[in-house]
Amino acid sequence: MRQSQIQKSAPVMGWPKTTTSNEDKNKGYRLEKYLDLKSPNQRDEIAGARASLKENSPILHSICSACLEHSDVASLKASKDTVCGEIQNALNVISNASQGIQNMLAPPEPQAATLGSALDELESLIVLDPLTVTEEEIRPSLEKRLEAIISGAALLADSSCTRDFHRERIIAECNAIRQALQDLLSEYMSNVGNWFSLTPYTGNVPRFFVCTKRDKL
Structure with a gap:
């Protein structure tokens, strides 16, 4: 039956039905490999891997650009590692399928840092002690972290499926949340030193920022 498939498929591929030379034999081997890849499982595996490469390649470019601008943000580095892992896995799937090697299901990886975890991290940082906070220290730090988060949101906006x-x-909404942070910082600065308690400020402004953050992003 295998030989019959080769003879039927050879004219379609432009190859001879019989092998009379080394070149013809090589073409026959390639034809056999072509038929192997037409099995439903391997075809589906390769199609899925190609779709993954197509989706993740532009994301990798964008996230690498964000990492260059914000090299100290752990969530961006974790996202880059996750995307690189998905690309490597897709390449391995294609390589294994082309060699007739069964692809094993990889165990689920630990949850990497995500855009959501970066937002949670920022939320914890905006609860400050107004008696010790200084604009020179806190403003650049919070602004830099927010811009890194916005860069992550931009990856979603740039996706072909968005x-x-x-x-x-x-x-x-990225512009809105950026303005919300500026309003929060202005409120902090206008109230520095006006508090009679050493309790970190957890008033309405941080809560407003957190609610805005969750609604917008």
Whole structure:
């Protein structure tokens, strides 16, 4: 049956039905490999791996650019490592399928740092003690972390599967959350030294920022 498949497929591929030379034999081997890759499982594996490469390649480019600008943000580095791992896995799947090697299901990896975890980290940082906070120290730090988060949100906006409506909304809400942070910092600075307690400030402004953050991003 195998030989019959080769003879039927050879004319379609432009190859001879019989092997009379080394070149013809090589073409026959390649034809056999072509038929192997037409098995449903391998075809699906390769199709899925190619889709993963197509999706993750532009994301890797964007996230590497963000990492260069914000090299000290752990969540961005973790996201880059996750994307690189997915690309490497897709390449391994294609390589194994092309060699007829069964792809083993990889065990689930630990949850990497994500955009959500970066937002949670920022939320913990905005609860400050107004008696000790200084604008020179806190403003650059919070602004830099927020810009890194916005860079992560931009990855979603740049994705080919993001609709135009959602892309425009992501951009608009990133600008809104950026303004919310500026309002929060201004409120902090206007109240520095006006408190009679050493309890870190947990008033309405941080809560407003957190609610805005969750609603927008």
